[in-house]
Amino acid sequence: MTMYGPSGVDVGDPSEGSVDPAETPARPPGRTELVPRLLGPIALVVVMAALGFLLSDNVLLTLQEVLALAVFATATNLLLGQAGLVSFGQAVFYGLGAYTVALGWLHWQLPFWATFVMAPLLGALVAVPIGLVALRARRLYFALSTLAFSELAYQLAESRYDFTKGANGVFGAFVPTALTYPRTGYLFVLAVTVASLLLLWKVNHSPFGLVLRAIRENRGRMQALGVNVYLHQLLAFVISGAFCALAGAMFVVYSQSSYPELLDWTTSGGPVFMAVIGGMGTFLGPAVGAFIYQFGHDELVRYVSDWQLVLGVVMLVIVMFWPDGLLGGLGRLARLLRKRRGDR
Amino acid sequence: MDLASLVTPLVGALSAASSLFIVAAGLTLVFGALRLINLAHGSFYMYGAFLATTLAAWSAHTGLWIALAASPLLAAGMGVVVEVGVLRRLYAREHLTQLLATFALLLIFADLALRFWGKGVRGVSPPRVVRGNLELAGAPVPLYDLVIIGAAVVVGGGLWLLLSRTTLGWKIRAVVDDPEVLAASGVNVRLLYTGVFALGALLAGLSGVIIAPQQAVEPGMDAQIIVAAFIVAVIGGLGSITGAAVGALIIGIVETMGASWAPSWASTFIYLLMILVLAVRPWGLLGTPER
Numbered sequence A: 001m002t003m004y005g006p007s008g009v010d011v012g013d014p015s016e017g018s019v020d021p022a023e024t025p026a027r028p029p030g031r032t033e034l035v036p037r038l039l040g041p042i043a044l045v046v047v048m049a050a051l052g053f054l055l056s057d058n059v060l061l062t063l064q065e066v067l068a069l070a071v072f073a074t075a076t077n078l079l080l081g082q083a084g085l086v087s088f089g090q091a092v093f094y095g096l097g098a099y100t101v102a103l104g105w106l107h108w109q110l111p112f113w114a115t116f117v118m119a120p121l122l123g124a125l126v127a128v129p130i131g132l133v134a135l136r137a138r139r140l141y142f143a144l145s146t147l148a149f150s151e152l153a154y155q156l157a158e159s160r161y162d163f164t165k166g167a168n169g170v171f172g173a174f175v176p177t178a179l180t181y182p183r184t185g186y187l188f189v190l191a192v193t194v195a196s197l198l199l200l201w202k203v204n205h206s207p208f209g210l211v212l213r214a215i216r217e218n219r220g221r222m223q224a225l226g227v228n229v230y231l232h233q234l235l236a237f238v239i240s241g242a243f244c245a246l247a248g249a250m251f252v253v254y255s256q257s258s259y260p261e262l263l264d265w266t267t268s269g270g271p272v273f274m275a276v277i278g279g280m281g282t283f284l285g286p287a288v289g290a291f292i293y294q295f296g297h298d299e300l301v302r303y304v305s306d307w308q309l310v311l312g313v314v315m316l317v318i319v320m321f322w323p324d325g326l327l328g329g330l331g332r333l334a335r336l337l338r339k340r341r342g343d344r
Numbered sequence B: 001m002d003l004a005s006l007v008t009p010l011v012g013a014l015s016a017a018s019s020l021f022i023v024a025a026g027l028t029l030v031f032g033a034l035r036l037i038n039l040a041h042g043s044f045y046m047y048g049a050f051l052a053t054t055l056a057a058w059s060a061h062t063g064l065w066i067a068l069a070a071s072p073l074l075a076a077g078m079g080v081v082v083e084v085g086v087l088r089r090l091y092a093r094e095h096l097t098q099l100l101a102t103f104a105l106l107l108i109f110a111d112l113a114l115r116f117w118g119k120g121v122r123g124v125s126p127p128r129v130v131r132g133n134l135e136l137a138g139a140p141v142p143l144y145d146l147v148i149i150g151a152a153v154v155v156g157g158g159l160w161l162l163l164s165r166t167t168l169g170w171k172i173r174a175v176v177d178d179p180e181v182l183a184a185s186g187v188n189v190r191l192l193y194t195g196v197f198a199l200g201a202l203l204a205g206l207s208g209v210i211i212a213p214q215q216a217v218e219p220g221m222d223a224q225i226i227v228a229a230f231i232v233a234v235i236g237g238l239g240s241i242t243g244a245a246v247g248a249l250i251i252g253i254v255e256t257m258g259a260s261w262a263p264s265w266a267s268t269f270i271y272l273l274m275i276l277v278l279a280v281r282p283w284g285l286l287g288t289p290e291r
Helices: A031-054 A057-083 A091-108 A112-134 A139-159 A182-204 A207-217 A219-224 A229-255 A265-278 A285-303 A307-321 A325-343 B003-034 B041-058 B063-085 B095-117 B143-165 B167-177 B179-184 B189-211 B221-236 B241-261 B263-280
Strands: B133-136 B139-142
Touching (some): A031 A182, A057 A182, A057 A207, A057 A229, A057 A265, A091 A112, A091 A139, A091 A229, A139 A265, A139 B095, A139 B221, A182 A207, A182 A229, A207 A219, A219 A229, A265 A285, A265 A325, A265 B095, A285 A325, A307 B095, B003 B041, B003 B189, B003 B241, B041 B063, B041 B189, B041 B221, B063 B189, B095 B221, B133 B143, B139 B143, B143 B167, B143 B189, B143 B241, B167 B179, B179 B189, B221 B263, B241 B263
Antiparallel strands (some): B133 B139
16 A cells, blocks of 8 residues: 555545446455545645745745636536536636626625635526536537537626626726735635535535436436436536636636636636546546646746647547546556556 | 618628538538537638638639639548547547547647748638629629528538438438448448548538638637537537528528627527527437437
């Protein structure tokens, strides 16, 4: 078990977020497992918090955005990796979260804390009608329906100038001054990220999460067993929508603005890419993907103008040759090494 | 309201519908045979338009006529490379994989186009013979609008003939239902897939040339048209050529009417329409439910 480091890789072990019970390594279950299992995540959080006091302001600002994207990607992966629902419309909720904070301040002078709490609630509320419609369609048609909602939201935000300030977006001092400092902002966003990921982890590992994966694997059989597939997927869509909206509200701490592009279907593609890069079959894969995606972007645009070209090629290579993503691949490697050691 | 005041907007709507139809027809054809949503379809369209502007800049008189042949060929060539190099390896995998692969291709093609053609807006004027207006029932009608409508009729008719009157068309329709039986009866299914995909790309490239004289040719038109083509194809029913025609007509009319009556709501209304259709018939007006 000490084969790989206590943090990083261990938390990404596919057995945690994975679906296939056969993949669960044959460790003896017991209380001894609990401590090393918790050790990884706790160490990771401690290191991340410590980084808040070590890194430069610029990096901390980037990390704020990365953490918001990490929650966005993890919430999207509840649909993608767990429920097998390919949504190209999660930006609806991401943008909704950002606009909740910005417009609450603009029109009703609502304090940041109130709108920040409202964002996930509104996200869940809006996810109900969208989910009711989109989930009537299956597979590709579901993806296209959600894409249509994303474009609808984008068009609404862009054309309703009186309410949303149109293409300009909303800028202003809606984030409390304390959070505008890179360090406090980072620590706040980090705390929300940890809480969100814990909750989403709970969802993944609940009986509900199990049913979602079972529906993904064999929809017909679950239906025959008397499971209400539509309702389960709707609940997953609502939970995902709530957390995507929360991620959008977190993003505002970094951007201090909200603009229509946050709702666009290409924004919806972002978390899907991140999940694929990191590994859809693992719980932390999408979050790791968010780190790679955003830091990769920030580093690349410094040197080359063709950031999309590089992203496209990387995506293509991953999709074609490494479909289980970075953490999925590492998990495979770890299992292989463990097996080798067992053979000896 | 007299007839003359109706003719101009009507032709405008038909022309808008026609250009949408040519793009969407290729998309829906590929979906029909390969069960694949090609997000890079808009890239073929954009490359067709870009090549047309380059050729027109090279020779004002003959450039566009050469492009009429060169752009579809370029797009078809790109289609072959994409199908053989990437998509062929992914047919056995789930649809998300294929969707993401074509999304990645969209990004790659977009940045490559920036390298070749730059960021600026490019334009090209229609060939001299089809420039200007025509008097129709006492109303001025842009001649080029009629060209686009004619092109759509030719493309639609050609596809109908191909699919319903030729052996190749029967094979294309058969491959949707049962590729294995078709392969067992001696048809080269892999080649058929490549051919259909190239044909879809060819149509995208062709639409790029035809639309180039009417619209600004610029980066970003790929992602823009792909959303429009989706709406058309999805409303009509993915996989159905007739559906694409119906969808294009609906969107063309709604777009043109909306633009004159409620400009700021026009695009919103189109998405609402699509969502409405998907809510009632998730597989589109003329499509078939997914198995």
